Amino acid sequence: MMCFQCEQTKHGKACSPAEGSVQGVCGKTPETAALQDLLVHYSMGIAQYAHLARVHGGLSDVSVDRFLLDSLFSTLTNVNFDADRFVVFLAEAEEARDRAKSLYEKAVAGKQIESAHLSGPAEMDLSALQGQAGKLETIGHMVGVNHRKELAPNPDAWSLGELLLYGLKGTAAYADHARILGKESEAVYAFIHEAMAALANLPSQSTEGLLKLALRCGETNLEVMELLDAGSTGRYGHPRPTEVRTTPVKGKCIAVSGHDLRDLEEILKRTAGRGINVYTHGELLPAFGYPKIREAYPHLVGNYGGAWQAQKVEFARFPGPVVVTTNCLIEPQKAYKDRIYTRGVVGWRGVKHIKDWDSQFPAVIEQALAMPGFTEDKPKNVTTTGYGRDAVLSMAGDIVNAINTGDIKQLYLIGGCDGAEANRTYFRDIATGLPRDAVILTLGCGKYRMNKLPFEPTLGGIPRLLDMGQCNDAYSAIKVATALAEVYKCDVNDLPLQYAISWFEQKAVAVFLTMLFLGLKNIKLGPQLPAFLTPNVLQILADTYGVKQVNLADHDADLKEMIA
Ligand code: FS2
Ligand code: SF4
Secondary structure, eight states, X not given: OOBOOSTTOGGGTOBSGGGTOSSOTTSOOHHHHHHHHHHHHHHHHHHHHHHHHHHHHOOOOHHHXXXXXXXXXXXXXXXXXXXXXXXXXXHHHHHHHHHHHHHHHHHHTTSOOOOOOOOGGGGOOOGGGTTOHHHHHHHHTTSSHHHHHHHSSSHHHHHHHHHHHHHXXXXXXXXXXXXXXXXXXXXXXXXXXXXXXXXXXXXXXXXXHHHHHHHHHHHHHXXXXXXXXXXXXXXXXXXXXXXEEOSOOSBEEEEEESSOHHHHHHHHHHHTTTTEEEEEOGGGGGGGGOHHHHTTOTTEEEEOSOSGGGHHHHHHHOSSOEEEOSSOOOOOOTXXXXXXXXXXXXXXXXXXXXXXHHHHHHHHHHHHHHSOOBOSOOOOOEEEEOOOHHHHHTTHHHHHHHHHHTSOOEEEEEEEOOOSOGGGHHHHHHHHHSOTTEEEEXXXXXXXXXXXXXXXXXXXXXXXXXXXXXXXXXXXXXXXXXXXXXXXXSOGGGSSEEEEEEOOSHHHHHHHHHHHHXXXXXXXXXXXXXXXXXXXXXXXXXXXXXXXXXXXXXXXXXXXXHHO
């Protein structure tokens, strides 16, 4: 296997035998990795047909569009480790390919268009191998990262192609979240297909063309995040600052992890009046900010635990079932494997998957009622979330006033993903090392490095730490930055705003590309830089955008630089 799509990749290079890895650091087996690679490759073929059907005939099929979102999302880090599910995905991929191919044939029928030779992934036909995991795996081992390396005209084009692919995976994941909340966009689907089709034709791509596509991926991701914002605020109202209990209350319980607000809502509806308390976990903490969630469901009592990497310990101690709606899932331990459930594109072999709420969720309720739950109230501790764009912009006058009077000297965006590496304390150390006239915007599961610490005093009425939500809510941070730039009639890079971004998986790659598309400069990124970026590509990012790795050895040096 060969995978280097996430930050925790082995030795900062790759999860591959060359680095001594028999499986991914995340727990992904070579079998699953190969099936994921095959699914991505096959999806490029689907995109080739779908893209040309649009170009030549303006034709599209929403089932194909949606399939590609699920297909890409399922291959994100910490989403789906279940090889059996990928065998099913591949059978569905063939059906989607057939539909896309028919659309393409319809689009070009009777036209004087030379039937474009669809080479590469579009030529692959898995029909004789469906259901045969071993044979599919064998092919999968031939079409992954190293195959793309052989096809690319040069190492930098390969690197930019990987950057684009991982950005597309993240964009697809966010687009899937938006779709679930009722928001879709033809333009988004069109770009995903165009870009995947370009990757299918990697030999004919230039580094310049791939860099442009990567920036367009950032642009498309911005549109997706706007849709996602409209979907969540349209359904649940604008987040408002809300205290969230972080210690358990006595009673039966279910924890809900991941990012999916609709799944959380479904669980809250079905547990109402059943004597079960519901806790958010990980990236679902910001659900408390939404008025139509918080106010409608008083049995949503608190947030349990922290970011994803601690789940082996935290889920083992949680005295009830846990439902994982999206990433991040890590290997379920024996202590809780019989009471953890997956949803959507998430999966782990042997873990129960909820496909149908009506028939499958009652068993989760029964399990919660049969378990002890928390036997006593713990002393109340809280954290505050809910500083979405509307809440922050409603304080814009106070913020501008505090900046003008000098109460607030600088703004920092510190957040993104969390992860298991000890050196991620860098982000906490930066936050706590800032002068007391700095306001910190945070989001994503990276917030857990700092969201229970006291940041005092408030500055002109503005709290020093503002939790803007999930990584899915990066749009809020962008809106606040652009609104402030409008107030001061300056470029966003001229604001006293600094970025220390912790990345881990491919959603973060998509947000990073959005930041580059917006021209945001001097992003400090870490802990490690992406292994898939060659020195030349890193140099381009450093020269053009001032992107720099965080200084893990000396965070004081970074602090001094940012404060200066
Ligand atoms: Fe955190 Fe994990 Fe949010 Fe990422 S829960 S690192 O995949 O999506 O941020
Ligand atoms: Fe390794 Fe990350 Fe790939 Fe998992 S997703 S195999 S940890 S690079």
